[in-house]
Amino acid sequence: MQKKRKECPEVATCSVDYAFRRIGGKYKGRILWYLHEHSILRYGELGRTLPDITTKMLTQTLRELEIDNLINRKVYHEVPPKVEYSLTEVGEELIPFITHLKEWGDKQLEREQMKN
Amino acid sequence: MQKKRKECPEVATCSVDYAFRRIGGKYKGRILWYLHEHSILRYGELGRTLPDITTKMLTQTLRELEIDNLINRKVYHEVPPKVEYSLTEVGEELIPFITHLKEWGDKQLEREQMKN
DNA sequence: CCGCATCCATGTTGATACTG
DNA sequence: CAGTATCAACATGGATGCGG
Numbered sequence A, B: 001m002q003k004k005r006k007e008c009p010e011v012a013t014c015s016v017d018y019a020f021r022r023i024g025g026k027y028k029g030r031i032l033w034y035l036h037e038h039s040i041l042r043y044g045e046l047g048r049t050l051p052d053i054t055t056k057m058l059t060q061t062l063r064e065l066e067i068d069n070l071i072n073r074k075v076y077h078e079v080p081p082k083v084e085y086s087l088t089e090v091g092e093e094l095i096p097f098i099t100h101l102k103e104w105g106d107k108q109l110e111r112e113q114m115k116n
Numbered sequence C: 001c002c003g004c005a006t007c008c009a010t011g012t013t014g015a016t017a018c019t020g
Numbered sequence D: 001c002a003g004t005a006t007c008a009a010c011a012t013g014g015a016t017g018c019g020g
Helices: A009-013 A015-023 A028-038 A043-049 A055-067 A095-115 B009-013 B015-023 B028-038 B043-049 B055-067 B095-115
Strands: A040-042 A071-076 A082-087 B040-042 B071-076 B082-087
Touching (some): A015 A028, A015 B028, A028 A040, A028 A043, A028 A055, A028 A071, A028 A082, A028 A095, A028 B015, A040 A043, A043 A055, A043 A082, A055 A071, A095 B015, A095 B095, B015 B028, B028 B040, B028 B043, B028 B071, B040 B043, B043 B082
Antiparallel strands (some): A071 A082, B040 B082, B071 B082
């Protein structure tokens, strides 16, 4: 409850916060999950797998994941071009977490449907 | 990649997306984690544990977690008032994942420090 | 002590058009 | 195919003051 957020030591060293900043955002969880399910996906395939994403957000999100070293980006200099995305080792380490989270989500969704 | 987001069936049923919407946001992860560590925390204690949060965001975030049935809110009608927060059973079910995520974050933070 | 209300700043996401 | 660029909308977060 103070003003100088940047100087807050709690945030700088809190690993929970650190982790959430890396996999938060509207699409990162799903992208990581789909890359885990399919091993390798091309740009267009990812776009079709997330029907609600725009090219802008897809590119932007993939760049962030790449910078954070969670995914690999492999470019084939061909015509037409081809770019493949896959999880890095660090990214793979997140999968057990996302798996559990997904199972939790499935359970909650079931519960919600029981009400209706 | 389309216009009508509300009608997208993929999002409506994707449990990964569902789960991330519930524990996403700037503070939810840390709040859940601290409530797990301390079992019960009062409003002011939570505020001090998250030094970078404002009362507005603290209240707002706690309400969302309460509505999603992840935390309990117990009000003592005393003077001065007292409100205690704790995890619900559903909220507790998330802890293994947050623990896992935290361990991953710790590891990444260590790696980053090794570079410097 | 535990909030709520208001107004404002910033950040995130979306729509659309266009390119190598 | 795999992106960029631009502008606009919307969501999130912050500062401050007030109230039961």
